[in-house]
Amino acid sequence: QSVLTQPPSASGTPGQRLTISCSGGSSNIGSNTVSWFQQVPGTAPKTLIYSNNQRPSGVPDRFSASKSGTSASLAISGLQSEDEGDYYCAAWDDSLNGVVFGGGTKLTVL
Amino acid sequence: QITLKESGPTLVKPRQTLTLTCTFSGVSMSTRGVGVGWIRQPPGKALEWLAVIYWNDDKRYSPSLKNRLTVTKDTSNNQVVFTMTNMDPEDTATYYCAPSTDIWVPPRYWGQGTLVTVSS
Numbered sequence: 001q002s003v004l005t006q007p008p009s010a011s012g013t014p015g016q017r018l019t020i021s022c023s024g025g026s027s028n029i030g031s032n033t034v035s036w037f038q039q040v041p042g043t044a045p046k047t048l049i050y051s052n053n054q055r056p057s058g059v060p061d062r063f064s065a066s067k068s069g070t071s072a073s074l075a076i077s078g079l080q081s082e083d084e085g086d087y088y089c090a091a092w093d094d095s096l097n098g099v100v101f102g103g104g105t106k107l108t109v110l
Numbered sequence: 111q112i113t114l115k116e117s118g119p120t121l122v123k124p125r126q127t128l129t130l131t132c133t134f135s136g137v138s139m140s141t142r143g144v145g146v147g148w149i150r151q152p153p154g155k156a157l158e159w160l161a162v163i164y165w166n167d168d169k170r171y172s173p174s175l176k177n178r179l180t181v182t183k184d185t186s187n188n189q190v191v192f193t194m195t196n197m198d199p200e201d202t203a204t205y206y207c208a209p210s211t212d213i214w215v216p217p218r219y220w221g222q223g224t225l226v227t228v229s230s
Contacts, residue, residue, distance in 0.1 A: 002156060035216035037157075044206060044220045045157065056218075088157055090216035097170050099147065099159040099216050 003028060004089055004102035011108040017077040020105045022089035023070065028100050030070040032092040036063075039104075040085040048087075049074065081109045112136035114221035116207045121227050128194045128226060132207030137219070139165050139185045145210045146190040147217050148181065150203040158203075163190060164213060197228045 005023040012018040024030065036049040047056055049065040052072070065074045072091075076083055089102040118130035130148075137144055147162035161171045163181040171179045180193045194201065204225045208217030 033215055035218075037220075044223050046220065047218055050215070050218055090157075090159075092214040092216065094214075096173055098162070098172055099149075101149075101157045101159060104156045 002103035003093060003096070003100035004091065006087075006089060006102035006105045008103065009106045009108070011110055012076075012079045013110050014079055014081065016079045017075065018079055018107070019076075020074045020087050020089075020107070022072045022074070022102050024072075024091060024100070025070050027095040028070075028091040028093040029067065029072055031094055034065070034067050034072040034089055034091045036065055036072075036074045037088045037090065038083075038085055039088065045088065076107075079109055083107060084109050112209070112219050114207050114209070114219060116205060116221045116224040118205075118224060118226070120225060121229065122197050123230050124198055124228060126197050128192075128197050128201070130192045130205055130207075130224065130226075132190045132192070132221060134188050134190075134207070134209065134221075137209050137211070139183050139188065139190070141165060143212045145213065146181075146183070147208045147210060148192045149206045149208050149217065150201075151206070151223075152200075152203040155203075160194075160205075161192065162210070168213075199228045202226065202228050 033051045037045040039045045052067045086104045093100045114134045145162045145164040148160040161181045178195045204223040206223045207221040
């Protein structure tokens with residue numbers, strides 16, 4: 001059971017806008033920054049978002065994220081087939097004294 | 111440009127100790143705020159955070175595994191060494207080295223990962 005809660009799956013059609021939610025608590029999302037990672041099957045995770053809403057260079061601006069209270073969300077606009085993969089949220093947890101991850105959301109582009 | 115590579119055995123026997131080395135460039139463990147973390151992913155499962163060591167030698171471990179884990183750093187050689195004792199088949203996973211550039215945050219960069227299988 002993951003500390004952060006994500007929907008196990010999400011799907012959309014090309015061009016659509018889609019959001020993935022991440023729910024936590026006061027000791028993690030509520031008091032620390034959130035990161036989002038994309039993992040294409042068979043490859044290492046890639047950082048999409050750090051510090052709640054910052055994109056590393058090279059990440060398209062189709063990817064955006066926000067945080068409110070103890071929840072965060074990742075938005076993908078103009079969905080593309082190459083966006084298929086698993087998406088994870090993560091944050092530092094002050095009670096556990098370490099990083100906690102969500103269980104991952106498998107994105108399918110129909 | 112940051113490059114990361116995990117190295118170590120691909121197969122370990124039950125009850126043995128796993129030792130993995132992360133060799134990196136483009137980031138320095140002498141820089142304030144820098145940390146190198148370890149995350150694993152069993153086949154078909156989610157990411158699991160294991161440990162982190164910071165530039166000032168501060169270390170944090172997963173509470174559920176802390177009795178089995180050790181991380182050390184060799185700043186001059188840009189390496190971090192991860193050890194996990196008493197390996198079990200359930201520890202079969204891809205192990206990632208993943209640096210961060212600030213304290214108490216998730217990793218910013220990821221190595222390619224190394225698959226470690228625990229089997230007799």
